[in-house]
Amino acid sequence: MRFLADGSCDFAVARALRAEGHDVLAVSEFQQRSVDETIMKLAMIEDRILLTEDKDFGRLSFAARGDSPGVILTRFPAFARGTLAAAARRLIAEQGARLAKVFVVLRPGSARISTRHPGTP
Secondary structure (H helix, E strand, O other), X not given: OEEEEOOOOOHHHHHXXXXXXXXXXXXXXXXXXXXHHHHHHHHHHHOOEEEEOOOHHHHHHHHOOOOOOOEXXXXXXXXXXXXXXXXXXXXXXXXXXXXXXXXXXXXXXXXXXXXXXXXXX
């Protein structure tokens, strides 16, 4: 699968997914500062599921009116950071193609998958 890890994404997730054979483009490897709207457009153009810890992408997914490549928003507190990469690998292994064009909130021990983007009726 193809992913775009924005600057807020824990790089351990990008490394773990690459080790699993996924195509992961990490924003931190090609630019230091990024604008959320530009990152979302890049994900759309390259048909990559966005990996982020930035809640603003929920709003951007809504603004796109459902036209999104998919977003995985990770919400892991400091005490659970060590399990983040494994949780992301597990989510992708179990859900695979179902992750395209949906909004996912990944937390320790759970993943909420919404086929409608945040705020849509």
